Amino acid sequence: GDSVTQMEGPVTLSEEAFLTINCTYTATGYPSLFWYVQYPGEGLQLLLKATKADDKGSNKGFEATYRKETTSFHLEKGSVQVSDSAVYFCAPSLGGSNYKLTFGKGTLLTVNP
């Protein structure tokens, strides 16, 4: 059945390091793809999205590309900051529907100064 697999953490990096968080999915059809972020003590926020193959979503220096051939949507940032410390969730819309999001288990990122 449809599912999402997200790199599990925790991930600890030094400031200005490169970040990759892997996300792959299995799906019927072509889902829309999302990354959400949950900062400490705050609610879920949409970070970026992509709706079709080869689309690149970007926001706040983060990027992710919709790779249909590998069914992946890896999150990357070239230089992380302490303020990027949060839990990151990959969330494709699976089940042949754009109505519901299927969340990964989340990746806790801690960035040290």
Place this chain on the structure above:
Amino acid sequence: DAGVTQSPTHLIKTRGQQVTLRCSPKSGHDTVSWYQQALGQGPQFIFQYYEEEERQRGNFPDRFSGHQFPNYSSELNVNALLLGDSALYLCASSATGQGPAFEQYFGPGTRLTVT
């Protein structure tokens, strides 16, 4: 713009009781989805309401029910509470006419503890 609001913030109930959680969507949104987030896990889809009807449902028992009002606000009801229902309940709103992206905006959640 108020964003998505939820009430109450925290709730403590006893096993077997019933609970009602409330959600007001972001201005301009007509669709409300509910998710359950257990500690240390990603949110799981419970159901979605549009035009006052349940449009899609996740793998949750019938003890979980909902309602959407004409002003688009929504309630989540859980009957016969179990210890395993303890979680953060998230409401998300979206605008059905916005196209395939279906961006969902989340509220801060209601923390339910069942003892």
